[in-house]
Amino acid sequence: MTSSGGIAIEGVSMQFGGSQGVTALDGIDLNISGGEFVAIVGPSGCGKSTLLRIVGGLLEPTSGHVYVGGKTSGQARRDVEFGFVFQQPTLFPWLRVLGNVLLPDRVLGRRNPNNGPNSKDIAQELLRDVGLEGFEDHYPGQISGGMQQRVALARALSYGPNTLLMDEPFGALDEFTRDRLNLQLLEVCNKTGSTVLFVTHSIQEAIFLADRVVMLSPRPGRITRVAEVPFPKPRTLEIRYEPGFAALAGELRGLLVGDDDIELAMNQP
Amino acid sequence: MSSIRKRSRVVDVLLRVLPSVVIFALCLVAWELWVNIRDVPAYLYPSPSDIGKELRDEGLSLAVDDLRWTMTEAVLGFLLGSAVALFTGIVFVHAKFLERVFFPWAIVLQTVPIVAVAPLLTIWFGFTLTPKVLIAALICFFPVLVNATKGLRSISSQAVELMSILSASKWSLFWRVRIPSSLPYVFAGLKVASTLSVIGAIVAEFTGADRGIGFVIIQASYRLDTRLMFAGIALSSAAGVVFFNIIGALERLALRWPDARLDR
Numbered sequence: 001m002t003s004s005g006g007i008a009i010e011g012v013s014m015q016f017g018g019s020q021g022v023t024a025l026d027g028i029d030l031n032i033s034g035g036e037f038v039a040i041v042g043p044s045g046c047g048k049s050t051l052l053r054i055v056g057g058l059l060e061p062t063s064g065h066v067y068v069g070g071k072t073s074g075q076a077r078r079d080v081e082f083g084f085v086f087q088q089p090t091l092f093p094w095l096r097v098l099g100n101v102l103l104p105d106r107v108l109g110r111r112n113p114n115n116g117p118n119s120k121d122i123a124q125e126l127l128r129d130v131g132l133e134g135f136e137d138h139y140p141g142q143i144s145g146g147m148q149q150r151v152a153l154a155r156a157l158s159y160g161p162n163t164l165l166m167d168e169p170f171g172a173l174d175e176f177t178r179d180r181l182n183l184q185l186l187e188v189c190n191k192t193g194s195t196v197l198f199v200t201h202s203i204q205e206a207i208f209l210a211d212r213v214v215m216l217s218p219r220p221g222r223i224t225r226v227a228e229v230p231f232p233k234p235r236t237l238e239i240r241y242e243p244g245f246a247a248l249a250g251e252l253r254g255l256l257v258g259d260d261d262i263e264l265a266m267n268q269p
Numbered sequence: 270m271s272s273i274r275k276r277s278r279v280v281d282v283l284l285r286v287l288p289s290v291v292i293f294a295l296c297l298v299a300w301e302l303w304v305n306i307r308d309v310p311a312y313l314y315p316s317p318s319d320i321g322k323e324l325r326d327e328g329l330s331l332a333v334d335d336l337r338w339t340m341t342e343a344v345l346g347f348l349l350g351s352a353v354a355l356f357t358g359i360v361f362v363h364a365k366f367l368e369r370v371f372f373p374w375a376i377v378l379q380t381v382p383i384v385a386v387a388p389l390l391t392i393w394f395g396f397t398l399t400p401k402v403l404i405a406a407l408i409c410f411f412p413v414l415v416n417a418t419k420g421l422r423s424i425s426s427q428a429v430e431l432m433s434i435l436s437a438s439k440w441s442l443f444w445r446v447r448i449p450s451s452l453p454y455v456f457a458g459l460k461v462a463s464t465l466s467v468i469g470a471i472v473a474e475f476t477g478a479d480r481g482i483g484f485v486i487i488q489a490s491y492r493l494d495t496r497l498m499f500a501g502i503a504l505s506s507a508a509g510v511v512f513f514n515i516i517g518a519l520e521r522l523a524l525r526w527p528d529a530r531l532d533r
């Protein structure tokens with residue numbers, strides 16, 4: 001178990017469909033301290049989403065344990081410690097954008113620390129932060145996929161969760177919007193001191209955001225490397241042009257290239 | 270500005286219904302011509318204009334004395350059948366076991382010939398409203414049940430996970446997710462049921478009634494009064510169309526988000 005707010009992942013393995021089935025994760029051990037930002041990178045299908053679900057108490061691992069702030073992940077989930085941004089936006093089509101961001105407030109009621117007469121203002125401010133001012137009254141079916149994903153981000157932040165679990169939240173965004181949201185996310189985390197577990201396919205994004213980058217191998221997902229990111233926080237976009245940044249990115253990319261991973265190999269410079 | 274907008278919406282609606290109105294009118298004209306040219310006996314094949322005259326003379330009293338009852342039966346049956354179906358759907362979704370036990374019986378209920386059950390109910394309940402309402406309810410039950418069950422099941426596992434992350438109660442999941450996602454399906458079922466309910470009421474009236482459109486039609490058939498029969502058919506189907514469109518309007522009010530309506 002870790003200090004309050006941290007995440008302890010102890011020997012977590014996950015097998016789908018019985019002993020003959022798919023092994024998605026194999027013996028994951030990872031300690032994340034409170035307020036730390038950890039990025040997870042790995043090839044498609046290696047079990048990143050599965051790991052996030054296990055940490056979030058949505059899925060029981062086949063073996064191993066996860067503790068969040070000293071509680072089991074299931075207990076932490078019941079205590080609404082998590083903000084989760086799913087790989088799909090998962091908005092309710094019958095609620096407008098503002099209604100979707102206010103959903104946690106409606107569900108949690110007084111359990112939401114932001115609950116009160118100005119919870120609507122807070123939601124509106126979050127929408128402004130993610131660049132969706134003026135879209136409050138649109139339905140999810142009327143905005144783009146990237147916009148939907150930003151609504152989902154605002155929704156996850158709206159009740160100030162201690163731990164943020166984010167599954168490729170910016171995958172559908174253009175570079176400029178992604179940069180802006182990356183900076184904003186760092187600012188939010190700096191302000192709230194949230195612990196973040198962030199899945200991405202982009203090594204650049206992982207290094208830019210995270211204190212540590214965890215590399216997973218292809219199925220079954222095992223940790224192949226945990227890299228400390230040597231840049232202090234708060235960070236600016238310029239660190240991406242420092243030689244240390246490119247060196248680390250190149251090193252981590254090397255880990256991703258397996259023999260059967262032709263597509264990635266072809267993207268190698 | 271807004272008046273232009275409004276007018277264009279009226280024009281829109283007119284343009285939308287115009288083709289079906291034109292086709293309908295053409296059919297009437299062809300029918301009229303056929304009756305006149307072939308010189309068929311008018312008591313067997315009344316022309317549209319004869320039926321029109323019948324409606325002009327008898328329409329008001331038919332509507333007040335008979336259609337009113339038929340539609341009362343149909344609407345009450347619709348409400349009863351749909352309410353029971355929605356409740357059953359909710360039970361089914363929460364107790365798979367009960368669904369396995371009772372869904373086959375719902376199918377049996379659906380395959381029972383209404384025309385055979387109606388006289389039975391008339392024997393039990395007499396010439397009252399009850400057997401008609403029950404028959405209309407019976408015929409509405411199945412389409413609403415099937416659609417409601419499907420709709421209540423239509424929530425994604427992601428939505429469940431989201432509610433789970435918010436530590437939402439089962440009750441909250443039900444009201445905030447299951448009910449809204451079922452609405453498009455439920456309305457699709459209700460629209461089917463609204464037209465069936467009128468048929469149910471009329472069939473029930475055939476087997477024993479002293480008023481109602483079904484009663485008028487069956488009585489007229491004994492007298493070979495085909496004009497009155499057609500007048501009854503025209504009135505009841507017009508009422509069915511109105512009922513269907515009322516449910517459609519309610520649907521448009523309830524389902525305002527894009528792509529909500531299943532038949533659009």
Ligand SMILES: Nc1ncnc2c1ncn2[C@@H]1O[C@H](COP(=O)(O)OP(=O)(O)OP(=O)(O)O)[C@@H](O)[C@H]1O
Pocket residue numbers: 016017022023024042043044045046047048049050051087219
């Ligand atoms: N509910 C499930 N039932 C059976 N197998 C599953 C289930 N969920 C995931 N898997 C399997 O587990 C493996 C890991 O899936 P996961 O979604 O965690 O991958 P991922 O790393 O998030 O991939 P991506 O980057 O494409 O999102 C996959 O091979 C998948 O087939």
Ligand SMILES: [Mg+2]
Pocket residue numbers: 048049050087167
């Ligand atoms: Mg995934």
